[in-house]
Structures are given as structure tokens and as C-alpha cells.
Amino acid sequence: MSVQPKELFGPEFIRDPYPTYAWLREHDPVHRFLLPQGMPAWLVSRHDDVRAWLADPRLAKDLERFLPPDALPGDHVRDVLTKNMLASDPPRHTRLRRLASKAFTARRVQSLRPHITSLADELLDGMGDEGTTDLIDTLGLLPITVIYELLGVPRRDWEAFRAWSVLGSDEQSTGSEDFETSTKSLKEYTQALIADKRVTPGEDLLSDLIVARDEGDALSDDELVAMVFLLLLGGQETSISLIGATVYHLLGHPEQLALLRAEPERLPSAIEEVLRFDGPAMNASMRFAVEDIEIGGVPIPAGGIVFLGLGSAGHDSAHVPDGDSFDIRRSASKHLAFGHGVHTCIGSALARLEGEIAIGRLLARYGELSLAVHPDDLKWRPGMHFRGPAELPVSYRVEPR
Template structure:
């Protein structure tokens, strides 16, 4: 699709395929001013050469309470868990929170989860049976859900309610609604009780580990643990579900690439990197604000201005990805899917590991795999940040032995 005029951001065509719009913006309006649903002006940055350095520039802040007007903030009852975490804080608070969290997110710990991730994946595939039709978002998407609930130490009896609350709490379209606030308040209340219980009876889980991490005499308070749990819960589920769904979608759309991956399974890590570059789970980095009057690529942005750094657009920029609108698992990895700098995704290694295991096991088991509906019928998640199919119906049959 060729665009000859300024495109509509976040309309139906954009949600289905934002990359033609990004290509137009990179050429014609690389720092693009638009209006947020709340009526505030904002700027979308689209070129790699601008996005990457500004991800690491302290002149863009993250503190929602410092920069947003009161009417644009979440209600006071849930504001603490949505704003008092690593994602929405600046140094020195961010530096301290990330340092403490990193102690529980070591490379060794992530790799130690491999056997459990493999076990969960095999159990989910066993449940699908040798052939049939399923929505992979509902079935294989249970992998990151199960894993994050186990990591947080949520009792299995509570998973259904926990999932229902967290889905509503991560829905960009319902943010600020009564339903959103009710779900977030319920999740907050449950998680606070869970933290209190683990203070008395710690387990072998990430939440219990976060309670005991120390940097000198410093540790996380209960309020900080609550905000951290929310961040890990929403980030650990939704982005990895999207990664798995998008990976399957683009492999099925590109049968030559699927055939190459089946013939050379050692390319699986590179295939995951290309999925992240080509159609990563986060279209834009989370909201930032100009700490002072700044200029990006010749465009002035006033102090307090809202800035979105376009991760998806930057990863398609032909300056770093020649022929970037073509999906090619042989391509050398260079993308910003997990951000860059101090706010780079702390769970990126875990997401990669889950993606590799899920896709590898799926392709190994099912020699036949195809979409169960025409591609134009797929529904994509709307919003400024998360990117991925809302459902992915597929037909499958086990590989011939």
C-alpha cells in the first residue's frame, strides 16, 4: 500500500498494518505532531537515528505525575501501582529500583527456567492433540501467563480471576474507564494480600526473592513491591503473548522462511530476532516528556511535551534494515524492539527464551500449520503501545514420522 498524503494515526488501516504509515512519516514527517485522545499534543519520532539516542537521553523524562495534568492521571486509588515503578520513574528513583530488580533477574536465573518453560510448552501442545484447529493466542499464549503466575507465586486456584483482572488492567482502550479501575483495584488488593502472605511464608518464587534483595541496607518497600509486581505481570504476559502470535503469523505468511527454519532449526534464535525487528510486540516506547525545551531533528518540542519514540518504525528504517519491509530470518539482528538505554526491557532475555522454545516446539511437533481464516479477517490489538493479533486461529497436524 502506497500512501500519498498525511496518514491517519491509529485508525483501522494503521492498526492492521502500521508500517506503510511509518515509511511515509520517516520520509515526510520524521518528528510528527499529532493529538492524543485526551486532547494533548504529542510528537511521534520515527527514524532510527533519532529514536535510539533519545531513548538514552535524560532530557526526556518518564515521571507521569511530574508532567501530566491531574485530569490525565489515573485515579488516586490506583495511581501508585501505575506510576511508582521502573517504567514511569526517573533517576535517582529509577536507578535504585532497577538495580534492586536486576538482582532477581540474572542471566543464570533466566536460563534456569528453560526446563520449566519446555515442560509448560509440551503440556500445552499435548492438550492441543495431534490435529485440529485452535486459537494460538488462547492456547500457546498460556505459556507466558503460566510462567509469570508461577514466578510471582500466585496460587493456581486464583489464576482465572488474576488473569481476568490483568487483561482488563492492560487494555489500552479501557484505560480510565470504570471497568479498568475496578479491575486494577481488585488486582491491587489481591497482590497486596499476596505480598503480606509471602512476608510471613516466603516461597521459591520471584516475588519472595524481590522481598529479600538488598543493595547495602536498601530493599523494596511493600508499595514498591506492589508496583513492581504490576509491571512484571503486565509486561511478562502481554508482550510475550504478542511475540508468539506475531512469530507464527509471519512464518505462515512467508512459507519460504518457514521452510528455511524447518530445514535449518539452528536459525531459530535469528528468526526470533527478525520477528522482533519486523513486527515487535511494542510499537512505541512508553510515554516520555520533554524535561526542557528541546529540538529533535530540527523540530522544536516545548518543555512538558509528550514524546513517543517509534520502536517499530525505527526497526524498519532502511538506514539500518535495507529492504526492511521484507521478512527475512537470515538478516543480521539490529532493532529496538526492547528499547535501549536505562529503560530497556528488563525481561527481554526471558521473552526471547519463551519465544524460542514455544516456536521451536510448535514447529517440531506440527508438520502442517496454516491459518484457519483469511488473513484479512484477523483482528489486531488497537492502541499506542502493544502490537499483535487479538486471536490467531490455525489448523495443525502432527509431523509425519
């Protein structure tokens, strides 16, 4: 039986949002609530509604068009948050994605497999044969290293770059002085990196983005900065959360872990099941009604803010039988973890590849793996968009041969 909903985005909800989502799908599938800033918004929770409206142009993404002028304080914040694909609508979105896609092909992603595997093995070597570690801090370095290398960030700058980008992706700090300071530093550093690569291009994604052309069109410097910010957000945080959530749910379902160890060829299906069951994006980024609309019979006025519940959609038993159960044997379902329509995540292939390699190498090396704290004591990422463990202490040991 579904339960009365917890406070949306409060501590209990952040730890486990799915009972609340179940109640909303049954009783209030287009739920009106207030954002922390006091503005009304609507949360859509049923799969079919979420999928349909992800691709409906009557919900727009342009932050500058719909948000009040003071909602994004500071020129630096406005630049990185409003000039990227995620906050754009066609035709600007179409142009940005077309140019980015030229440097982010499936062939390029697959060519990274040997190198990502080598990086994963290096990180596991550093963990040794047994011990206890926070996997978010150790194996979570894999997607960080991959995206920094892809962008061509010099290794000497990684620590500072990581500090700026972590704060820039922290929903709780948005609008704060620290957020603006870090965003300014990230923007200025990226501008200097772009200027350097215009003179001396390298074998990296940022260099490719700089020279990407489509009938004479190219990305401006401001658009390149915003693209870097978006790639950092997607290339680090979502992949780290996917790796953490996969380990967490496998350890919480020992029979599933045993099955995966016995049949490692199920690993791609296991990653897809985690994406459906507890993916790294709890809600799609906010959208705005361009006109008066109705979703599920609920009227939403023009300019109304709408959140499409990706996490809730994955548990909707009207689409996935027994959607609240975790089962890696499940046939690959068309989940919405990476979105749907023109805004489908451009980095989804890389996230899947990193998840498969990280989990595959971890399980191949450590025959003994367990959570080092009680599940109720884990901290989860706060906020309305990202989902995943903020920490994942595990104990591990190589089985004697």
C-alpha cells in the same frame, strides 16, 4: 512508493502501521498529532532519532511530574502506574532497577529452560494431533503460566488474576470504571500476597523481591505492587504478542518457514527478525521533554509528550537494508524492540527464551500448520503501545511417520 498516512492509531493503521511509518520517515519524521484526550504529542519515526532519544535524559518518564492531576484518576491507578520502573527517572529508577535485578538475573532465566519446555509440551499435548485453535488462547498460556509461577501466585487464583491483569493492560479501557475496579482488585490481592510471603516466603520471584536488599535499602509495599503490575504487563502481553507475531509472519512467508524447518538452528535469528520487523512494542511508553528541545529540527516545548516509534525504527532502511522485507537469514541487527538505554526491558531474556521454546516446540510437533482465516480478517491489538495479533486461528496436523 510510500503512501499518504492513515489515521494514526485508527483501524487501518492498527492492522498495518508500516506504510504510514514509511511515509512519516520520509516526509514528517517528527510528527505532531493530538492524543484522544486532546493533548498535543510528537511521534519520532527514524531509527537514529529514536535510538538517540531513548537514552537522552532530556526526555523523562515520571508521569506524576508531567501529567495533569486528573490524567490518572483514582489512587489505585496512580499507584500501579506511577511507582514502577517504567514511569520513573534516575535516581528512583536506578534504585528500583538495581533491586529488581537482584531477583531477575540471566542465570535465573536460563535455569527456567527445562521447565518452560515442559510447559510448552503440555500445552501442545492439550491441542492433540490435529485440529484448529486460536494460538493466542492456547500456546499464549505459556508466558502467562511462567510469570504466575515466577511471582508465586497460587494456581487457584490464576483465573481471577488473569482477568484483572488483562483489563489493567488494555489501553482502550484506561480510566474507565472497569479499569479502576480491576486495578483496585489487582492491587488489593497483591498486597495480601505480599503480606503472606513476608511471613512465609517461597521459592519465587516475588519472595526474592521482598527480601532484596542493597545497602539496607528495600522495596516498599507500594513499590512491590507496582513492580508486580509491570512484570505482569511485560511478562504476559509482550511475550504472547511475540509468539503470535512469529507464527503469523512465518505462515505468511512459507519460504522462510520451510528454511526454518530445514535449519532449526536459525530459530534465534528468526525471533530477532520478528522483534525487528513486527515487535510487541509499537512505541516506547510516553516521555516528556524536561526543557525546550529540538528533535530532527522540530521544536518541542518543555512538558511536550513524545512517543519514540520502535516499530517504525525497525523498518528504517537507512539502518536496516530493505527494512520492509522479512528475512530470517538477516544477520542479527541491533534493533530497538526492547528499548535502549537505562529503560531497556529487564525481561527481554525471558521473552526471547519463551519465544524460542514456544515456536521451536510448535514447529517440531506439527509438520502442517496454516492460518485458518484470511489475514485481512485477523484482529490486531488496538492502542498506541502494544502490537500483535489479538487472535490467531490456525489449523495444524502432525505429519504421519
